[in-house]
Every structure is written in structure tokens, then in C-alpha cells.
Amino acid sequence: MTTAIAEVPSVRTSNAPASQTMWTPFNARDEGQRLFKEWYASLEQANERKEPVANVFVMGNAIEILRSFDFHMVFPEINSLQTGVRKTSAEFIRVSEDYGMSPDVCSYVKADMGMMLKEEEHPTGKIPRPDITVSSNMCGTFIKWAEIWERRYKMPSFVLDLPGQRTSNWVVRPGDAQHSADSRWVEDQFKDLIAKCEKITGKRFDIDRLAEIQGRVNQMVIHWNNVMELNRVCPAPYNAMLDGLTYIGIMNVYRGTVEGVEFMRRLEEDIRAKVARGEGRVPEERFRLLFSGTPCYVSMRRLVELFESWGGVFAYSDYLTFAAGGMDAAELLYDTSRPLESLAEVTALAAQRGLSNQFFAHERMEKQIHDYGVDGVVFHGIKSCRFVSAGMADTRDYISKRLGIPTLYIESDLIDPRYWSDAQIKNRVDAFFEALQQRVGAGPMRGREVPTGTGGPL
């Protein structure tokens, strides 16, 4: 295998660079909601129309291959979080616990199980039954979840095994021996997956189609990386844990599509315009924060409100990296002249730099604290998600004691409302800000010195 991979250019432009197009009004939230509605609507009749359906996850999913076979993509994590956003998760969880599921397992899985027991009726409409599932080993629960589908739907579950970060200070560079060995294994699995897709769909694999999809992913990644970087300025133009959730949803669901490229292009354009106008997410940005973990979707707006009421904005969240497939962390683009090899190489690198490095979270967090010029780190421990949470308290101890960065640890759940304790969380947030205020001062950030590497025009 050759290893020439296109690196993300230092001057980042896609085929339709955001900075060179005419600015038109763009409301990312409204446009995101419209696209989500369209996506759910497209799923409703998929089974009846005998169109192939794949269940996939946000980390390690081979969407590019599946899309080249015209699979409809169902994201069960997104279905489950949507039950939280729509305040219906408690009922789905109750149904699955009545069936026998433990209170101590992932609430996303339980909401999905509840939905299956309700004959796939979801608040957004009917969710089609899959013809195949692709689950990576990046989260152990993905595999157990897929085994549940295997039992229910009697269809193949393909586990995409991605070799992750093995040790601390793990350095892997494109083309080195370790990366080549890992990429070769990933490529073997892609070939196996392709054979399965051909069998399910009756279509031959079209490598040109794959390259075309990869080209669009490349454009999306360029815009995505720029969007992330634009939040390094002060004031931050968006809140990573509120606005960012819409962006990430489109990044996943519309990955490799024309609509996805257009959304990301316009998003970058819109945010760039906000930066040019000096427009921040909060009127008087006083504290820049990093959010580690996933949100509590049943109290998502409330969570953000608790912080924004103090002038705190989440400038970055590791969620935006690992839940977008780690593409930004890979710092690579697909080489569309070698589609399959390049897909394996980038996937292997993204798994190590942007997904499995969650298990060594302190390493990248140190860099992000600097890059985004944050005053403090908020850790959100999720009761039913060990991928996010099992090492979090220890990481917090490291960040606080070794780096001297103020931290806050709060605990609730992804979508189980029983674990959201509003008064307790508010007390902790308030106490955190009081301490932070003493440390960095009470005035607005604007005009305050921003750490080197942040705040400048991009």
C-alpha cells in the first residue's frame, strides 16, 4: 500500500470557498432542522420501497462505502437523543426497563430498545428496519447494541475493528510502519464490507462513486475545521454545546452529500461574517470554557443557560471531535485518486487521533485549552456512558492539579431525565463561576488579552 495522503492544506479552501462567495442570510438552526426533517421523511418508506437501510454510529462507520451503494443511513444514537430533545425518552426507557433492561446500561440503547418494542414508532416517524449494521469498536456499547439488532432483525452486523491509540504519547504519522499495518487491516475490512453490500443490494461496487463521495466529504471537512477554528476568536461566534450540536448532526447525517457540503459552506460563511462583525454568541463574553463529554439532551438548553447567564460560552467541546468521526483530528483529506486505500488510511488515523484518544483525554485537552484560550473546563459525567465518563474524574484531577486549570464536574445522563438534578447542578455551576470570577476578574472578555494563537483573524 502506498501512503501518499492529502494533508489538510494550511490555507483551507474547498471547491467553493466560503470567503469567496456572496453572503446571503443563513440561519443554521432553521436550515439544520429542515434538513433533519427531510432526512427522517426519506427514511419512512425505505422498507416499503425495498431500498437498502444501514444502521450506523457516529464513530467509525464507513458511510462513504454505504452511500456509494445508496443505503439509507439510520443513526440510532441520533434517534435516541431526539427522544431526549423531544421529551419522550422517559417513556421509551420505561418500556425497555419493563422488558428487563438494567438501569445501569446505556440510555441510548434503552430508548432504542423501547422504540423497537413499540414497532419502530419514533416521535419523528417510522424508523426502517436495517439490512445491515456497521458498528465500530470505538465504543464497546456499539457492538452490544448491534448484537441486539442481530437478534431482532436477523440481519448481519458488521463490526469495523479500528486499532486505536495504544499508549500515552502515541505518535503515529501517515505512512509510518504502524499506520501502514493498521490501515491494511482497516482496508481488509472495507473489502469485506463491500462484498456484503454487493450481496445485499445486488449492485457492483463503483469506485468512482466512492471517490465522488469522498470529494464531498473533503469539502465538508475543510469547512468543518474552519468552523471549529473560527471559535478560537473572542468573542466566540457560537456555543459549541448548543449551536455545535446542530452542526455536528448535519456533519454526520449528510456526510458526503451535496446538501451537506452546501450547509457547511454556508455555515462557515455565516460564522466568518459574525467574526468580522465582532458578534459573539453571548452579548458580554466573560468566560471561555471547554466542555468535555456529551450533553444531557433532555436539559440541553437549560444546561447552556446555566453557563451563559454568567457570560460563559463553550468555545470548544471534545464532543465535536469524537462525535463527528474524528475527521478534524486526523488532519487529513481523502486522496480521491486512491479511494479505498485512502479511506482506510484516514479512517485508521482518525480512530487514533480523534476517537480512541478519549482514553488518554488529558493529552489533547492540554492543547485545546491553549488553542481555544479557555478559562476553565467543564466535565459532564454521563451515568450510562463509560466511553465518555469512566476516566473523566481522573482526567479532571490531572487538569486541575497538573495544569492548574479551574474545572467543574457535573453528572447526569444522556437522555434519562431521572438523573438531571437542576438545583444541585445549578449550585455547582454558580460556585464554579464565583471561583472563576475571583480568578480571572468579573469584566467582559472583550479587550482582555487572549492567549497567543487565538483571537486573530483567520
Add this chain to the structure above:
Amino acid sequence: MSAEIAHDYEASFTAILEQCHTAAIDAGIPDSHSLPEGFSGTLGYFPVYFPDEIAHAAGLLSVNILGGGNKLEMKHADARMGSFVCSICRSTTELGLNGTLQSLSAFVTHPICDAAKHLAGIWSRNLPDQGAEILYLPQNPNTPGAARYVAAEYQRLRAELARKVGHPISDAAIRASTRLYNKKRRLMRDLYQIRRDEPWKLSCSESYMLVRAGTRISCEQHIELLEQALDAIRHRHIVAQDKPRVLFVGGFCEQPPLEMLETIDDVCFVVDDDLLIGQRWLTEDVPEDAGDPVWALAESYIQRSNASPVQHDERKPKDQYLMAMLNAAKADAVILTAAKFCEPGLDDQLFWSKDLDEAGVQYLVLEFEEKMTSFEQMSMQVETFAESLLFALA
């Protein structure tokens, strides 16, 4: 005369079990002064499976870190891990932070679950000198190329251990270690054969202690101990009691307290189990004279291995392998256990119960934690279960 001989065998078996208990539970991790001859250090690994042969060939005593049991006082780990993390991960962290594992030359964990993977990060932040790592054993053993990937991962481990011990690890040394471990695995298979054929001669808790001793002592010592134990067991004269034959599952990672197993032994014959399944992961001999001994280990891992809730393998769907175990052991019923907060175990426990409902096989669902100290309620549940089975089977 024969009664006198039987008594001697019984006494020697009791002494062997005491020796096992001392090695597996009471004694600490050997340090440089107490290492067996021929070893220069210790390598600790988290469940489930680890290729001991490679560590052995490097001159490192591989030690399976099986948590803190029910006598460990938690002083540090509670502040470093959420309350929703399983006991074995928390107590392993405690053992690391309280210095119990300080003599380890290396610590290896695996992608069996997310909490287990986080141990490598916790180690790197708190015990950086031990060089913790994740051995990325694949969750897809089905794609052609899986054995090649495992072999590459083993070669990476081999190079890492060679760097630690300061000398290369030769193919000949790995072959010699493979021969030894094959012998050990054969002896453990003999133990389990006795459990299936004459369960009154060897209880679950006795067999467990015999296997568990091997997680702390050298392979050479364990072979000697197992040979003595098997000889004694075969000469035991024990009258079979009227007990139901049951299968025990759920002990693949976090270990149930010994008292829990004894409670079950009191009223059931446990004719097979998945306790310490990593010690018995390879189900047949690894080819001993293969050109590449690392390939032989990797190929055995993919082609001739056991099953557990933390290993996906499309050749071994969870429902089918449970039924295969049940039939092979001629068990009447199943004790379905899961460690608290163990997501893989809890998921399979539920779906296995549905499978058994469908198949009309009786089962008992139990949840345990390694730190449990009270067994009265569990004892009552197990007794009632056993009585109902005897009644149904009568």
C-alpha cells in the same frame, strides 16, 4: 488400606487448595526478591485474554490483575472514577494508586469494554513509569486478514517487551513457552472434563481456585500444581449427592466472591462455567513447531478460541454458544450472573434469559459485585432455585 489412601489424597488435595488460595488471593504481586527463578519482572494484565507465551518468553511473569476482591479498602479510586463504573475497574485503579501494583514492569489492558480501556489512561496519568498500554485485540475476528492483524499486534507487543527487558525475544523462546502453556491448557481442560463427567469429585469453587492460582504463579509451577491436583481428584472417593446440574455464566471478567461460588456449590453441581475464561481462551493446542510462533498464537486466537460477552464473533452468536455450552455439559439449568455496572454482561444476561425462556430451560438471574460480603439472600435464592429444579426433574 484403600480408605487410608483415599484419606491421604484428600489431605493432599486440601493442601493444594490452600496453596492455591495463598498464591491467588493472599500473596501480593511478586517483587524482584520473590520472583520465581528465570524471571526478571512482572507484567500485569487486565482480563480477559493475554498471550502469556510472549511475556513468558521475555522472562516476565504475567499476572492477571483480577481486582481487589471483597477485602480491599477503597481510599483513592472513588474520587477518580464515577460511581457507575464496575467494581473491578475501580478496585484495579485503587490497587494502582495505593501502591499494591508498584512492582509491575508493565500493565496491559484490552478493548473488552470502555471502562477497561480507560484504565490505560488512568495508568498513564498516575503511574507513567509502568508504561500502560492497550493491546488492541480485534472485535472482528471474521474478516480474512484478522490473524495477520493479531500477529502484527503481537509483534508490536514483543518488541515493546524486548525493549523493557533489554534483550530480544527469540522465536525459540516463544516456541518453548508455547509448549509449556499448551500443557497447562491441556491440564485445565482435564479439570473441566471432570467437572462435566463427575462433578461430585470437583466443585466449582475448588476448580476455580486451581485455575486462579495460575494467574499469579509461573506456568511451570502451575503445571506441577495441576498435575498433583488432578491425581488427587481422580483418587477422591466422594458419593454423588442429589443436586441439579447447572451452568454458571457471567464470570468472564469481574470475579464473583469465592463465598458466592461456595453458596452455589452447596446445592448445585456446576458442570461448566465461564469463570476466568481468558485462562482457557485457546481451546486447542497452539501449533508448537510452526515456522512463525507468533503467527501460531495469532491464528489460534482467531480460529480456535472460546467465547464471551466481550468478544464479538459472527461464528459464535451469543444465544448459540450458550446453548452449545449447556448441551455439551448436559446441564439442566443456567445461573445467569452479571457484575453490577458491567454493560456487556448485563445486556447478555437479559437476552440469554429470553433465549432460555424460548428454549424452555430454567435459569436463575443473579447480579454480583466482587466486593460483596453478604450472601444470605443469595443463598436463599439459590436454594429455592435448586429445590425447584430437583422437583421438576424428579
